[in-house]
Structure formats: structure tokens, C-alpha cells
Amino acid sequence: MLEVVHEQIIRGREVVADDWRVLRLEENETPEGVVVPEGKVIVPLSVWLAQKETLSQRAELGVWIAADERFEALKGDADRFAVIAVDFPKFSDGRGYSIAFNVRKRLGYTGELRAIGDVLRDQLFSMSRVGFNAYATRKDRSIHDALKGLTVFSETYQASVDQPLPLFRRKERDVPLEHSDVGAGI
Amino acid sequence: MYRYDQYDHLIVRERIAQYRDQVARRLNDELTEEEFLPLRLQNGLYMQRHAYMLRIAVPYGLLSTAQMRMFAHIARKYDRGYGHFTTRQNIQFNWIELEQTPDILTDLASVEMHAIQTSGNCIRNITTDEFAGVAADEIMDPRPFAEILRQWSTFHPEFIALPRKFKVAINGAVEDRAAIAIHDIGLTLVKNEDGEVGFRFMAGGGMGRTPIIGSVIREFLPWQHLLTYTEAVMRVYNSYGRRDNKYKARIKILLKALGVEEFSRLVEEEWQDLKDGPETLSREEYDRVAAYFEAPAYATLDDSNPLLAHPDNKAFGNWLNRNVKPHKVPGYASVVLSLKKTGVPPGDATAEQIDFVADLADKFSFGELRVTHEQNLVLADVKQSDLFEVWTLAKSKGLATPNIGLLTDIISCPGGDFCSLANAKSIPIAAAIAERFDNLDFQHDIGDIELNISGCINACGHHHVGSIGVLGVDKDGSEWYQVSIGGAQGKDAAIGKIIGPSFSGGQMPEVIDRLLQVYVQNRFEGERFVETAQRLGIAPFKEHVYATPISKGELVGEDHA
Numbered sequence: 001m002l003e004v005v006h007e008q009i010i011r012g013r014e015v016v017a018d019d020w021r022v023l024r025l026e027e028n029e030t031p032e033g034v035v036v037p038e039g040k041v042i043v044p045l046s047v048w049l050a051q052k053e054t055l056s057q058r059a060e061l062g063v064w065i066a067a068d069e070r071f072e073a074l075k076g077d078a079d080r081f082a083v084i085a086v087d088f089p090k091f092s093d094g095r096g097y098s099i100a101f102n103v104r105k106r107l108g109y110t111g112e113l114r115a116i117g118d119v120l121r122d123q124l125f126s127m128s129r130v131g132f133n134a135y136a137t138r139k140d141r142s143i144h145d146a147l148k149g150l151t152v153f154s155e156t157y158q159a160s161v162d163q164p165l166p167l168f169r170r171k172e173r174d175v176p177l178e179h180s181d182v183g184a185g186i
Numbered sequence: 187m188y189r190y191d192q193y194d195h196l197i198v199r200e201r202i203a204q205y206r207d208q209v210a211r212r213l214n215d216e217l218t219e220e221e222f223l224p225l226r227l228q229n230g231l232y233m234q235r236h237a238y239m240l241r242i243a244v245p246y247g248l249l250s251t252a253q254m255r256m257f258a259h260i261a262r263k264y265d266r267g268y269g270h271f272t273t274r275q276n277i278q279f280n281w282i283e284l285e286q287t288p289d290i291l292t293d294l295a296s297v298e299m300h301a302i303q304t305s306g307n308c309i310r311n312i313t314t315d316e317f318a319g320v321a322a323d324e325i326m327d328p329r330p331f332a333e334i335l336r337q338w339s340t341f342h343p344e345f346i347a348l349p350r351k352f353k354v355a356i357n358g359a360v361e362d363r364a365a366i367a368i369h370d371i372g373l374t375l376v377k378n379e380d381g382e383v384g385f386r387f388m389a390g391g392g393m394g395r396t397p398i399i400g401s402v403i404r405e406f407l408p409w410q411h412l413l414t415y416t417e418a419v420m421r422v423y424n425s426y427g428r429r430d431n432k433y434k435a436r437i438k439i440l441l442k443a444l445g446v447e448e449f450s451r452l453v454e455e456e457w458q459d460l461k462d463g464p465e466t467l468s469r470e471e472y473d474r475v476a477a478y479f480e481a482p483a484y485a486t487l488d489d490s491n492p493l494l495a496h497p498d499n500k501a502f503g504n505w506l507n508r509n510v511k512p513h514k515v516p517g518y519a520s521v522v523l524s525l526k527k528t529g530v531p532p533g534d535a536t537a538e539q540i541d542f543v544a545d546l547a548d549k550f551s552f553g554e555l556r557v558t559h560e561q562n563l564v565l566a567d568v569k570q571s572d573l574f575e576v577w578t579l580a581k582s583k584g585l586a587t588p589n590i591g592l593l594t595d596i597i598s599c600p601g602g603d604f605c606s607l608a609n610a611k612s613i614p615i616a617a618a619i620a621e622r623f624d625n626l627d628f629q630h631d632i633g634d635i636e637l638n639i640s641g642c643i644n645a646c647g648h649h650h651v652g653s654i655g656v657l658g659v660d661k662d663g664s665e666w667y668q669v670s671i672g673g674a675q676g677k678d679a680a681i682g683k684i685i686g687p688s689f690s691g692g693q694m695p696e697v698i699d700r701l702l703q704v705y706v707q708n709r710f711e712g713e714r715f716v717e718t719a720q721r722l723g724i725a726p727f728k729e730h731v732y733a734t735p736i737s738k739g740e741l742v743g744e745d746h747a
Contacts, residue, residue, distance in 0.1 A: 070425075092224050092307070094347025098424045101344055106459060122208065122225055129343035145216075152204045155196050157337040158413075158465065160344065165464045166413075167193060167337070168471040174191040 008143050009114070010124070010135040013150055015143050018136075020062055020083060022116060023047065042085050042116075045069050048077075056080070064116060067095040071102045078109040083134070088117035097130045104131035104161045124149035131161035187248050187554055188333050188478045190298040197340065198295050201302060205229050206288035213285070228346065230278075230304030231287055235606045238282040241304040242294060246314040246332040246356075247275030247557040251544040254555055256297045258540040264290055269540065271525060271533040273597060273648055274353075275313050275557045276304055280604050302340055307348045309339035309420070313355045315363040316558040317520055319479060320566045322512040326375045326383060328358035330476040331412060334467065338413050345420050349427035349435035352420070353392075356385075365559060367391045367399045367679035368651060370437045371419065376406065384408045389419060389449070390441030393645035397681045398438040403450045409472070411457075413465040418457035422449070482552040482567055487517020491570045504588040504626060505577050519570050521551075523563040523580055524587040524595065528620040531613040532598040533561030542583050550576050559648075560597055562590065592629040593637055593698075594620045597648055601641030601658065602665070608641030610658025610665035615639055615694050618739075622695035632702060635715040636675070651675040653716040654701060655682045656694065667694055671701065671727055672719040680720070685728045692739030700731045 009018040020040045025031065031050035036043055042062030046069075048055060055061055062083030065071060078084065084103055086096040096115065103109050114134035115127050124135055128150055137146040159166045167173070190198070205225075212222040226232075230241035242257075257277055261269050264286050265279040272278055282290070294300055303310055312332045319327045335354060339345070345352075357364040358375040366372025372388035385407045391400025407415050423437045426444070441449045497503035511520040523543060525533050535543070543563055547555045550572050551565035558564060563585075568576055580586035589595045596619065599605065601612025616639055623629060638652030649655035655670040666688040673682030689697050702715075704727045709718045719727065 091221065092347050093429060094307075094345070094349075094424055095429075097344040097347070098421050101421070120221060122221075123347075126341075126343035126346050153197060153200045153341065155193050155200075156343075157193075157197070157340055158342055159463075168468070168474070169464055171193065173193065173474060 010137065010143060010147060010150070011112070012133060013147070015147060022064060022085065022136075040082075042083055042114075045073055049073060052077075062114075065099055065103075067093050067099070069099075071099050071107060074103070074107060074109075078103065078107040079111070081109075081111065083112045083114055084109060085114040085116045085136075086132070088115060088119055088123075091118040091120050091123060093118075097126060100127070100130045100132055101161060121146040121149035125152045129156065129160045129162045187250060188245070188329075188475070194298070194337075195295075198298075198300050198302075201300065201341075202288060202291045202295060205291060209284060209288055224306055224347070227306035228303055228308055229287070229291075230301035231282070231284070232305060233606065234280065234604050235602075236604070237280065238284055238287070239278055239280050239604065240282045240287060240290060240301060241272070241274075241276050241278040242299060242301050243304050243311050244276050244299075244557050245336050246312055246318070246329055247316055247559075248329065249555040249557065250297070251547045251553045251555065253297045253299055254540055254544040254547070256293060256299065258537040258544070260290055260293065261537040261540065268534055268536045270531070270600060271535065271557050271561050271563070273559045273561060273599075273646060274304075274311050275316070275559055276311055277557070280600070305351070307350055307352075308346050309342065309348075309352045309354065311353075312336055312339070313353070313364055313369075313559060315357055315359055316556045316564050317363065317511060317566065318358060319481070320513050320515070320518075320520055321359045321361075321363075322514050323360040324358055324514065325360065325377065326358045327476070327479055328356040328364075328373075328375055329479045330472060331373070331375070331409070332356050333475050333478070334412065334471070335416070338416075338465075342420075345424060348420075348424055349429050350432065350437075352423070352437070354416075362676040362679075363559075365648070365651065365675040365679070368393055368397070368648070368675065369400065371416065372400045373412075375409075378406050382408060385412065387415065390438040390446075391679075392436050392438045393648060393650045394436065395433055395643040396436075396439065397645070397650040398442065399679050399681065400438075401441060401446045403446060403453060410467045411461065412467055414460040414463060415453070415457055417460055417465065418453045421456050422452045426452070481515075482554075484515045484518060484567070485569070487515075487569065487571075489516050489570065491517075491573075493574060494570055501588070502574060502577055504630065505586055506573070507630075508588045508590045508592065509586070510573060513567070515567075517570055519568055519573060521565040521568050521573070521576055521580075522558065522590045523565065523585040524589055525562050525585070526589055526595050526620070527584045527587045528594060528624050529617065530584070531600070532596050532616055535563075539583055539585060543585065546576065546579060560590075560595060562595070588626065589629060591634045591636075593623050593632055593635050593702075594629060596620065596637045596639060597652070598639040599641050599646035601639075601647075605641060605646075607644055608658060609643075609660035610641050610667065611691065612639045612641040612647060612656075612658060615656060615658075615667065615691050618691070618695050619698055622699065632705070633714060636673075637698070638673075648675070649673070650681045651679060652682060653714070653719065654698065659688055661688070665691060667691060669697060669701075669731075671724060672716060674716050674720075683724050685724050686732055689736065690738055693736045694739075696736045696739060697731055700736075701727055704730045 031046035064085035211217045354371040355364040355369040356373040374386040387404040388400035556564040598612045598616040602608040639656040640647035640649040641658040651673040657668045668688040670682030
């Protein structure tokens with residue numbers, strides 16, 4: 001089934017028009033048998049793997065990874081996609097964060113990484129940190145409200161994709177007391 | 187203790203703004219309750235039986251007196267005049283209005299506190315030894331590492347929606363007072379043959395309906411790799427942990443399913459890309475954080491106070507024996523203030539007591555306090571010469587019951603009186619048992635014993651690792667209690683074994699009495715209850731407990747359908 005065009009997504013920190021469509025398999029469809037329509041389509045990882053030969057001919061193609069699939073399946077291929085999307089079957093399912101991190105860090109993918117599925121405003125800040133740079137937010141909510149979710153924190157402790165250095169390597173942080181030989185045990 | 191710098195203040199301030207906005211959106215229905223749930227949980231706000239409960243983070247159980255007084259303020263202004271200290275070394279308030287929670291967070295921020303990640307499917311409060319930094323048997327102070335982990339795990343972008351909650355404990359002493367074996371990650375500070383500091387890294391321990399003792403996944407991890415290795419463990423768990431069944435979603439189930447070897451292999455593989463990367467801890471960062479935990483300005487004293495060697499006051503002597511712990515600095519001791527006075531729910535403290543304990547800490551213990559996972563409070567740095575005065579003062583407020591480690595030092599969750607998860611009440615059971623065995627001479631004769639009560643399988647009362655564990659169960663709409671013996675926390679952690687069919691609440695004091703009879707008749711000289719139970723197995727206990735009918739007994743507040 002072709003998901004209806006989102007029309008608008010958040011890309012970077014802006015709401016923009018979007019004409020990509022997401023292909024999701026119906027129960028009676030198989031990755032091998034499904035006919036991928038023309039145009040800008042984001043296909044399931046399983047369809048990409050099954051129809052790699054023909055799909056490789058396309059100029060513009062996207063692929064999406066389900067929460068229970070492994071990013072490694074795209075090894076060597078990641079850079080050929082205009083969009084890699086990661087699906088969140090439920091907003092409380094956090095597997096997609098680790099997938100995104102690894103798509104960026106271990107596959108070295110630098111293109112558009114889009115969160116699809118149950119994507120809500122309060123997840124966007126974390127998503128932006130692990131490497132997402134596009135968000136197809138849930139259609140029953142205002143996408144302009146969702147935009148606010150990207151600017152919740154102006155500082156973070158730990159490193160991730162957006163910020164490769166942890167706070168302790170980026171900033172001179174106060175030392176509270178007259179420094180003595182406190183670290184002697186190490 | 188750790189003090190916020192500009193970055194900690196900024197992050198907490200931005201968190202309050204975010205949360206205030208989330209509450210506002212919930213109140214005007216922009217957020218459904220389902221969507222709000224994980225957001226409020228990650229801020230420690232539960233919907234309980236009667237009202238909201240707010241759990242406030244006390245990182246690794248360490249508090250300043252200003253922070254303690256803020257609890258009294260919150261108890262008075264937003265609650266019903268008391269708070270409840272928990273086995274997670276936190277405090278929770280049971281009668282909170284949703285609308286007021288952002289204001290409570292603002293009040294908390296004024297004393298460098300928050301409620302971040304005290305619940306929800308994320309990395310929870312890091313816990314440790316309540317005597318960290320002062321224990322006579324300490325190898326190394328775990329608190330700087332606990333603080334480093336606290337910062338690293340705060341709003342970690344990748345681990346905010348894990349399969350389930352995730353708990354980490356660190357121990358730096360010979361004895362394990364942090365119960366590391368029953369944590370998702372349990373760390374022990376060790377030194378290798380070359381004298382280098384590192385962690386013995388355990389994972390996959392936990393209680394709940396499938397209690398499992400953690401496994402060592404790495405014998406020695408140099409301290410510099412603490413964050414990168416933990417990240418690798420978390421990523422493996424986040425990627426492979428089960429999400430189809432909430433009861434099988436903890437890391438312990440994954441570790442069992444994969445086997446320790448395969449789990450460790452996945453972690454090592456994940457770690458290869460992180461190892462020596464930017465999150466590798468530097469000596470500078472360790473020193474910076476450790477500086478906050480520098481020892482206070484101790485006086486030069488010795489341990490020769492004659493009053494302590496031969497106390498002529500028996501009550502004071504009992505208290506010295508049970509509630510006063512050795513200290514690494516001569517002339518000092520650590521004092522445990524018991525929150526287990528008979529008639530009071532374990533871990534509860536009134537606003538007046540909270541203020542009073544803050545006063546004690548200011549006067550006698552450098553203005554610092556600790557919360558124990560047994561739900562008591564600690565004054566860590568008391569001059570031995572002040573002990574008599576501390577005892578006299580603590581006694582006047584009901585905080586000097588000399589029962590630490592004894593039968594009435596019961597760990598208990600809030601149970602069915604408060605918790606909406608509970609199948610049965612806990613507090614009335616604890617009260618009935620405490621009342622039955624109020625006799626201190628008897629308790630001292632029984633000696634060290636851990637009686638732990640949980641109102642449901644979630645095991646907040648740590649019943650699996652009690653010498654005697656009591657678990658509330660629901661049978662056909664009635665509250666019943668299953669009893670296990672032989673559980674232990676610490677270095678020789680063990681899961682207790684169930685002795686047989688469950689009992690009514692009113693029968694519990696008699697059941698405990700019969701278990702103790704078997705112990706008293708069979709113990710070797712100096713043998714603790716748990717050792718006798720483990721040596722004999724459950725058979726003789728079972729036989730005696732079930733030999734003759736147990737009268738139903740009376741239990742105030744018991745609610746049989």
C-alpha cells in the first residue's frame with residue numbers, strides 16, 4: 001500500500017513540502033512480488049533486498065528500516081539512497097534511535113535520514129541528536145507545533161551524532177574547590 | 187557533594203520549561219493520556235490509587251541539608267506533611283496535584299534537584315553504598331563515577347524509550363551494600379594486579395517476576411571506558427531486548443536468552459567502534475568530578491572514647507551496636523537514623539522529622555545526609571564524642587530505634603494502600619510483624635535478618651533477596667502472602683525459595699514466629715538466619731510452619747473480598 005503523500009514534513013528545522021511516498025506491504029504482498037510504483041518512493045528494506053537488481057536502476061529511491069530490522073543490511077548501499085527512513089511503530093518504541101545512530105556512525109550515511117510512523121513532537125529533540133534530519137510527524141497533529149520539539153535544550157551532556165564531543169570535552173567546567181590531590185586513587 | 191555548575195542549572199531549567207509545557211498540553215488535551223504517560227513517568231510522576239505520586243531523584247542517595255529541608259517544604263506545601271524514602275535511595279510524595287508539579291520542580295531546582303528519569307523506560311537513578319566515601323572497608327569512592335554516569339544518562343537521546351526500566355548500581359567497598367547483583371548493570375570498583383582501577387562489570391540481574399542474579403560480562407574494564415562500554419551494553423539491549431511482552435523485556439531476559447557469551451560478544455562488537463572515542467573518560471574529568479566529593483575537614487582525633495567502649499546505658503549501647511557504623515577516619519563514625527519505628531510505615535518521615543534530621547546533619551555531620559536502600563537515613567561523619575548527644579536528640583523524635591539490620595528494620599514497598607500496581611497491602615503486614623516482635627532483646631537475640639515485603643511481583647520491597655521475603659499475591663480477589671527464605675543481597679546474593687502455599691495477612695506474624703523458632707533451635711553459634719536457612723534448605727521450615735493450623739489473626743485494615 002502506498003502511504004498518502006505527507007505533503008509537509010520537517011526537514012532540518014523547517015516545515016517543507018514533500019512528495020515522497022512510503023510503500024508499506026499489505027498482508028497479501030511479498031517483498032519479491034510487490035510492484036514498486038514509479039516516482040519518489042521509499043520502499044521497505046525487505047523490498048530493496050528482494051528487488052535490488054531492478055530497483056538499482058532508479059535514479060531516485062528511498063528505503064525504510066523497520067524497528068526490528070538491522071541497519072547492517074544496508075552496508076555498502078546506504079549512499080545510493082536519496083532518503084533512508086526509520087519507522088517508529090509506536091512512539092514508545094525506542095529501537096529506531098539506535099538504528100539511526102548506527103546508520104550515521106557505522107554506515108557513514110550523510111543524506112536525509114527521516115523518522116516515519118508514530119512520530120510526535122516530544123520525540124524530535126532526541127531524534128535530532130541521534131542523526132535524524134527529517135521528520136514525517138503524525139498527520140493528526142500540527143506540524144508547526146511539532147517544530148518546537150527541536151529546540152527544547154540548548155546544552156547536552158553526552159556525545160551523539162549531532163554533537164560528537166561530550167560536554168566535558170567541549171567546555172571548561174567549573175572546579176568547585178581548591179583543587180587538591182583528589183584523584184590520587186586512580 | 188556534587189554542586190551544579192552553569193550547565194547543570196541550564197539543563198534542569200530547560201527541563202522544567204519543557205515539562206511545564208507538556209503538562210499544559212495535557213491539561214488542554216493536546217496530549218492524550220497515553221501520550222503523556224511516558225513523558226510524566228520520565229519525570230517521576232505516577233498515577234497512584236488515590237492521587238499522583240512524585241518521585242524525586244536523590245542521586246546515589248546523597249543530600250545536603252538545604253535539599254532535605256526542601257523535602258519538608260514540599261511535604262507541607264504540596265502533600266500531607268510527610269514523605270516516603272524508597273529502596274532506590276529516592277524520596278516520593280503520595281498526594282500530588284498534576285497542576286502543581288511544574289512548581290514543585292521549580293522549588294527543587296532552587297536546591298539543585300529534579301525528578302528526571304526517576305521512572306519510565308530509561309536509565310534510572312544510579313545507586314550506591316550509603317557509606318560511600320567513609321566506609322572503613324572502602325577500596326575506592328564510587329560517587330564520582332555515579333555522578334559521571336548520572337550526567338551521561340541524563341536525557342541520553344538514544345536510550346529514552348528502552349524496552350523497560352534500567353537500573354545501575356556501583357559498589358566501591360569490600361562488602362557490597364549496593365546490591366549490585368540485582369541490578370540491570372552492577373559495577374564493582376576493583377584494582378588489577380598492576381594496581382590500575384577498573385570495574386568488574388555485571389549485567390542482567392533483577393527481581394520482578396523472574397528474579398535473576400547478574401552475570402559478569404567483563405572481569406576488568408579500565409575506568410576510562412566506563413561510558414563507552416555502558417553505551418555498548420545499552421545499545422545491544424535497546425536493539426535486541428524484547429518488546430512484545432513487558433514482563434520479558436528487562437535485560438536479564440535478553441541475557442539469559444542469548445547466553446552470557448553471545449551477549450558479551452555483541453557488546454564487545456558494538457564497543458569496538460566506541461572504544462577510545464570522545465566519550466572515553468579523561469583524568470581531568472574524573473578529577474573535576476571527584477573534587478566535589480573531597481572529604482570534609484575532619485578534626486584530628488582518635489578512637490579512644492571510653493563512653494563508647496563500655497556504655498553504662500544499655501539503651502545507648504544497643505544503639506551503638508546496631509545503628510553506628512565504623513568510619514575510615516579515626517574518631518568518627520556513621521550513624522543510621524532508623525525510619526522503622528514500630529507503628530510507622532517503613533521509610534516514612536514527617537516534615538518535622540525531615541527538618542529535624544537536617545538540623546542534626548548541620549550540627550553533627552558537615553551538613554550532609556544519605557538515604558539508604560533499606561529506607562533509613564545516615565549521618566555519615568559524626569564525631570564519636572558527639573554520639574551520645576546525637577542519640578539523645580534522635581531518640582526524642584523517634585529516629586533512634588536500635589534495630590538496624592534486625593527483624594523490624596523491614597524493607598517494604600508502599601503496597602496496596604498507595605500503589606495501583608499492588609495486589610496486596612504491605613504496610614499493615616510490616617506493622618503487624620513489627621508489633622509482634624517489638625521486644626528488642628528478642629530482636630537482638632535473633633540478630634541480623636532482612637525481612638523484605640513487596641505488595642506485588644514488581645518487587646519494589648526486594649522480597650526475593652530478603653532472609654525472609656514476603657510477597658503479596660491476589661487469589662480470587664483476596665490478598666494473600668507468599669513466603670520465601672534464604673534470599674540475600676550483597677556479595678553472596680541469592681534468591682529466596684518459596685516455602686509453600688500462601689497465608690492471609692493476619693497469619694503473617696505467626697508464620698514469621700514459626701520460621702524464627704526453627705532458626706533458634708537449629709542455629710550454630712554465630713550463624714545468621716540466612717545461613718541457617720541456606721544450610722538446612724526449606725524442608726524443616728516448611729514442616730514446622732505448616733505442621734498445625736495457624737489462626738487467622740487480626741490485621742487492621744485487612745481487606746478480604
